[in-house]
Amino acid sequence: LTEKMAGIGEMLQGKKKITAASVERALGEVKRALLDADVNLKVTNGLIESVRNQAVGKLLIEGVTPDQQFVKIMYDELVKVMGSQQAPLARSTKEGEPVVILLAGLQGAGKTTAAAKLAKFCQERGAGVAPAEEPQPEMKEGEVWTPPQREGPPGKVLLVAGDVYRPAAIEQLQRLGERIGAEVFAPGRDVDPVDIARGGVQYARDGGFDAVIVDTAGRQVIDEKLMDELVKVKGACEPDEVLLVVDAMTGQEAATLTAAFNERVGITGAILTKLDGDSRGGSALSVQGVSGRPIKFVGVGERIDDLEPFYPDRMASRILGMGDIVSFVEKAQKQVSEAEMAQLSQKMMDATFDFNDFLEQSKVVRNMGSMANVAKMIPGMAGKLSQQQMDDAEDRAERADLFISLMLPEERTNPDLLIRDAAALQRQRRIAKAAQVRPQDVAAFISDFQTMRTMMSRMSKRMAPGGDMGGAP
Numbered sequence: 001l002t003e004k005m006a007g008i009g010e011m012l013q014g015k016k017k018i019t020a021a022s023v024e025r026a027l028g029e030v031k032r033a034l035l036d037a038d039v040n041l042k043v044t045n046g047l048i049e050s051v052r053n054q055a056v057g058k059l060l061i062e063g064v065t066p067d068q069q070f071v072k073i074m075y076d077e078l079v080k081v082m083g084s085q086q087a088p089l090a091r092s093t094k095e096g097e098p099v100v101i102l103l104a105g106l107q108g109a110g111k112t113t114a115a116a117k118l119a120k121f122c123q124e125r126g127a128g129v130a131p132a133e134e135p136q137p138e139m140k141e142g143e144v145w146t147p148p149q150r151e152g153p154p155g156k157v158l159l160v161a162g163d164v165y166r167p168a169a170i171e172q173l174q175r176l177g178e179r180i181g182a183e184v185f186a187p188g189r190d191v192d193p194v195d196i197a198r199g200g201v202q203y204a205r206d207g208g209f210d211a212v213i214v215d216t217a218g219r220q221v222i223d224e225k226l227m228d229e230l231v232k233v234k235g236a237c238e239p240d241e242v243l244l245v246v247d248a249m250t251g252q253e254a255a256t257l258t259a260a261f262n263e264r265v266g267i268t269g270a271i272l273t274k275l276d277g278d279s280r281g282g283s284a285l286s287v288q289g290v291s292g293r294p295i296k297f298v299g300v301g302e303r304i305d306d307l308e309p310f311y312p313d314r315m316a317s318r319i320l321g322m323g324d325i326v327s328f329v330e331k332a333q334k335q336v337s338e339a340e341m342a343q344l345s346q347k348m349m350d351a352t353f354d355f356n357d358f359l360e361q362s363k364v365v366r367n368m369g370s371m372a373n374v375a376k377m378i379p380g381m382a383g384k385l386s387q388q389q390m391d392d393a394e395d396r397a398e399r400a401d402l403f404i405s406l407m408l409p410e411e412r413t414n415p416d417l418l419i420r421d422a423a424a425l426q427r428q429r430r431i432a433k434a435a436q437v438r439p440q441d442v443a444a445f446i447s448d449f450q451t452m453r454t455m456m457s458r459m460s461k462r463m464a465p466g467g468d469m470g471g472a473p
């Protein structure tokens with residue numbers, strides 16, 4: 001998926017004209033990529049529709065390269081689809097009562113492993129009822145947030161062995177509980193899971209536990225009897241959280257099973273496991289897209305420590321492969337150092353900006369993208385030039401190198417020789433003849449040069465320190 005997304009950016013980048021048709025083509029690619037990544041069709045369509053609505057209007061007017069604009073819109077949508085913010089684990093709502101967490105999911109999804117990982121998480125989170133989990137603060141792109149470290153005694157956590165069907169399930173949980181020093185409530189395989197859940201929660205209440213985590217048997221969506229049982233287990237333990245454990249490799253099935261569990265049992269969130277594997281990423285989008293419930297944690301390995309809070313923005317970056325996507329501003333600032341810019345704008349103020357500078361400058365500009373894109377960066381410029389005008393400008397810019405190469409050194413350093421008078425016309429004709437073009441083509445270039453001077457002057461003011469696109473001091 002990541003590779004495909006990168007390709008889509010490149011596709012748009014090469015475009016001179018950003019038309020509804022080119023957005024459509026890019027969206028077609030995105031759609032294929034998402035479906036290939038096993039994102040549910042309904043979720044995919046919703047996403048595409050939303051991006052289309054924003055992209056078609058926006059690409060034409062805003063001052064960022066279209067590919068980056070497009071990727072940004074995609075990114076924002078992905079973050080939105082995945083719930084925008086990190087969703088913290090619930091706290092107990094009742095003073096002195098443990099928080100009750102019920103885990104559900106298919107056989108082999110990683111429930112029992114997740115139970116132990118969560119138990120460790122709750123131990124580390126510590127004792128006591130809310131204060132509510134601190135919400136993730138507003139983050140700039142690329143910033144990483146780590147929750148504040150907590151001090152105090154570890155939380156007292158009870159693991160409840162509710163899987164009475166798989167032969168070794170209870171022993172597995174007991175082993176894990178031993179390893180992290182968490183008590184395991186395991187009355188045995190011949191006890192009704194509903195009674196185990198009820199008994200476990202009661203035991204945790206009486207014992208002053210901070211958290212109780214109920215492991216359950218894996219069940220197929222189609223197994224009505226087991227789904228019924230799960231509903232009863234939920235009724236018996238009145239959980240604060242019902243977390244659906246979803247294997248990230250599940251693919252298309254993730255949507256179906258999320259919908260089924262949510263409708264049948266009702267979930268409050270999900271844990272996406274095995275994200276360390278060769279996951280195609282689609283499940284992350286499907287789960288929230290289908291249920292409206294957030295993914296709260298991700299499993300990133302088989303060890304007990306391999307549990308992380310789920311961050312929608314990081315996941316979106318992972319899906320888009322945006323690690324190396326820099327904003328247009330950053331890109332522009334890299335191409336044109338502030339020192340160079342200051343020097344150039346000084347030259348423009350001194351009216352010493354000449355054809356040699358132009359040559360240098362147009363190289364930089366071409367590195368940044370098309371003329372059209374550059375024009376869009378400049379306030380007042382966007383919308384005033386037609387697509388045709390911008391395309392023509394681009395073609396003319398390509399001839400600029402040729403024309404300048406045919407100029408005499410004194411003409412390059414003193415553009416006025418080509419601008420002012422009848423003698424200037426003679427010089428223009430000479431260049432036209434040598435370049436095998438019409439004189440008006442050279443005249444057009446000279447007029448372009450003057451426009452360029454103005455553009456560069458405005459841009460340098462915007463990009464200079466203190467300008468609205470200026471770098472940090």
Ligand code: GDP
Nearest residue numbers: 107108109110111112113273274299300301302
């Ligand atoms: P359950 O049937 O849902 O209880 O699944 P288990 O917890 O028994 O896990 C099934 C298998 O998946 C085990 O071999 C686990 O070690 C493995 N597993 C669980 N979570 C992860 C994870 O996040 N990453 C990886 N690589 N393996 C995992």
Ligand code: MG
Nearest residue numbers: 111112163169
């Ligand atoms: Mg299990």
